[in-house]
Amino acid sequence: MILIEKTIYNDRKYIIFHSLFGRRVNDALSRLFAFIFSDRINEEVGLVINDNGFGITLSKEFSDNEIKSIITEAINLDLKRVVDENIKRTEILRRRFRHAAARGLMILRKYKGHRIRVERQQINAQALLRIIMDMDENFPILKEAYREIENDVMDILHASEILNKIKNSKIKYKIIETNVPSPFSHSLVTMGELDVVATKNKKEYIRKLHKLVMEKIERRKDDNK
Structure with missing residues (x-):
């Protein structure tokens, strides 16, 4: 079961996938x-991820039917193709390409006995990456960088299996809406608010979210008396 939680906090709209x-x-x-x-x-969205799920921050609200439509679209797309396209201009590809290029001796770590700074290696790798992507996207070093991301950083194989199980109704999902983020989403919401929350204040921020949940529970108790 995947629980999909729609919630709003600090005027940010979240869709949390508890997966x-x-x-x-x-x-x-x-x-x-x-x-x-x-x-x-037709605009960028925010993304936060942890072991227990992921959250997407949006500028607009989505209805349950719209989310169901998106899930239907997702289970019918080629995950690998989408991920490849998604990471094409990202920092993670640039880093992984530098490592792969260094192992393939396309980027020098030392020159005439002097160690080349990582920053310079990265600049050289970025220039090389641009040339290779324009020349041949099937270049072996580039393919190795993609492979590392898809199999070491991510798990495309098992993610595809999850999508197939959703498609075949072997994994169900349920959409709920909360006016206060649920305790299970606190970690992801805090990550989504890191631009306004100092790292040292994360625990205090989570306490604040917990307090909101407890206040909601107390109000319900009072209503049921």
């Missing part, structure tokens, strides 16, 4: 769903 498949699978799934949500509203 207990591990970070690598969630990383792949999140990029697929972020791609579709972004395409629907």
Whole structure:
């Protein structure tokens, strides 16, 4: 069961996927769903990921039917193709390409006995990456960088299996809406708010979210008396 939670906090609209498949699978799934949500509203979306799920921050609210439509689209897309396209201009590809190029002796780590700074290696790798992508996207070193991302950083294989199980109704999902982020989403919401929350204040921020949940529970108790 995947629980999809729609919630709003600090004027940010979140769609939290509570998917207990591990970070690598969630990383792949999140990029697929972020791609579709972004395409629907024609703007960038925020993305936060952990071992227990992922969250997407949006500028507009989505109805349950719209989310179901997005899930239907997701399970019919080629996950690998979407991820490849998604990471094409990202920092993670540039880093992984530098490592692969260094192993393939296309980027020098030392020159005439002097160690080349990592920053310079990265600049050289970026220039090389641009040339290779324009020349041949099937270049072996580039393909190795993609392979590392898809199999080491992410888990495309098992993420695809999850999508197939959703498609075949072997994994169900349920959409709920909360006016206060649920305790299970606190970690992801806090990650989504890091631009306004100092790292040292993360625990305090989570306490604040917990307090809101407890206040909601107390109000319900009072209403039921």
